[in-house]
Amino acid sequence: MPGTTDTTDTTDITDITDITLIYRRADVYHDFYRGRGKDYRAEAAAVRELVAQRAAGGPAAGSLLDVACGTGAHLAELTGSFADAVGVDLSAEMLEVAARGNPGVPLIQGDMRDFRLGRTFSAVTCMFSSVGYLATAEDLDAAVRNLADHLAPGGVIVVEPWWFPEDFLPGWVGADVVRADGRTIARVSHTVREGRCSRMEVHYTVAAPETGVEHFTDTHVMTLFEQAEYETAFRRAGLEPEYVRHELFGPGLFVATRPGGAA
Template identity: 45%
Template sequence: MTYGHAHAEHYDLVFRSRGKDWPAESARIAALVRDRAPAAATLLDVGCGTGAHLVTFAKTFAAVAGVEPAEAMREIAADRIGAGQVHPGDMRAFDLGRTFDAVTCLGFAIAYMPDTAALDAAVARMAAHLSPGGVLVVEPWWGPEEFIDGYVGGHLVREDGLVISRVTHSVRRDGATHMRIHFVVADADGIRTFHEDETNTLFTDAQYRAAFERAGLAVTRVHDRDAHPGYLVGVKG
């Protein structure tokens, strides 16, 4: 999915109003990392979006960086943590020329991979950016047995003269979730509408685990009541 500027501009506001708590999520993920690598000091967030997680990670780790393919999202992240710390790149092929004590891939970004070959490539690139003993934390998308075909979602945001309506419809096709997202944005300048389409592959737990193992990572699934369906955590030997 390529996030446009209109979507990126309102992304954090919409999800914050739905209850998303980036600082709390970042704290839980930092704890997962430090449980396995207590001295971890550097972190890379792949598919970092607007950098909302990185803002908190920067308070916990000595150095942080991000990779984000969507220009509109990357610009916001760069404003938050510094342009030199946020890099363009496809998670299947990026190469920053350095390693980190921890690598994360959150917000279901891994599910943008279209098939298992792409999943393997992405996890392999993340693992290649880990120092020995480093930790990879991936937040997976729903599995094929969990997705509700025909699911309809809706949310309304009201804040300081701004109203945003976000309505979604999702169907299962060819092993993936295909979601149409419609926005209506109203403020003092008028009413604007736009839509975007998002495709998330419904990988199985076994497919995720196999990708980690092929990348040389010992993997466990960590369940979290506040972050269903939890996290996949890999440690580099």
């Protein structure tokens, strides 16, 4: 149903229980990244431009699928450029927040490796390095193949990867304090390398007049795939990828098209 979340038969329960804590605290996530100044509007404009440059038949793209849409901030900035749009995310809590900012947009709970919508789209996006949570090259292959299966001939796919091993900075410390709607959120993180993965420990302190102060910790383990592993996954899915460096996206972007479509 438009504007609501549909959780029917799209996700394995073992995957849902493994969702990292901050994605269950979607309200904190949404307020923190907004407050820290993540420029969703500029990022969405960059994605629109990449799609317009590569879409078969010119800049008009009819439909959008945003996978790992989170709280729907990119989706809200992109929907005006497409005749229809759909969001998919693993976290029901993230989709609940996304529904508030995307009225009338269908939002589906599902795993990027195996959700099936039974239709294709002119553009498919997967932003904010969400593919980094995939544990293996086989998982990456499955996810990219599934995204490609939802891409129409002549359509464009845009994926923001996680860092490549040679670009990762071990020991990175992040610290921010933001204020939103009367609430103060402090976030401190420390990231190390463990084999093929980065492991980021994050501490949140959230203070509000009504509820007082709470503290929780979060752990993000993300795979440092090689650039060649991403490119291989795209090619196995029948797509020819282009890696694009962009000032708004630290890890860059992969952009690919499906052959066919209007001349």
